[in-house]
């Protein structure tokens with residue numbers, strides 16, 4: 001079941017990458033295990049899915065602490081893809097390798113301090129609210145994001161790697177394409193503004209819109225339901 005779904009998704013990623021005239025292998029697959037149990041994570045790891053995403057800190061702790069104990073060493077990479085409050089930053093080091101949802105300097109400073117204390121370095125993405133939907137977090141103002149990027153890139157124990165966005169909740173392909181194109185333009189602005197940083201990750205595309213996102217330059221697609229089935 002999972003094997004079949006992995007094949008379907010990886011084939012579709014490869015096709016969309018080729019159609020966009022991009023090199024094979026330039027889009028990474030992040031498997032979103034939120035709302036699924038630890039056994040789903042074990043199944044994913046057994047099938048070679050080693051880049052994983054969770055959107056809530058407490059759920060990730062409960063699910064991944066036993067798995068970290070079973071699998072010492074860097075057997076996988078865990079990304080936080082949901083909103084994080086600064087007062088939860090202490091939970092990040094040792095649990096998450098990446099935080100994709102940074103939306104303020106204050107949060108980045110809290111993460112920097114906690115990672116510094118723990119002696120670890122994590123990778124960060126700044127979240128851009130490309131749809132303008134009020135319910136979504138992230139920077140609404142591209143200029144504010146670019147300004148903050150420079151300050152955040154200079155903080156200790158953090159590596160700023162790029163931008164994450166969640167596409168608009170609609171079936172309108174033009175609206176989705178436009179949101180992803182604007183996010184890609186912003187990603188390029190950040191990369192140009194920070195030539196000494198390794199700005200190489202544009203995280204966009206979920207089960208319903210990853211083909212469009214790849215056409216617009218995504219380097220990392222976050223896939224949940226297309227791999228693991230609908231969430232209850």
Ligand SMILES: *Cc1c(COP(=O)(O)O)cnc(C)c1O
Pocket residue numbers: 032034055081082166206207208222223224225226
């Ligand atoms: C849940 C979630 C995903 C995966 O969504 P699917 O539609 O199930 O693929 C991706 N990104 C974020 C930020 C999410 O919260």
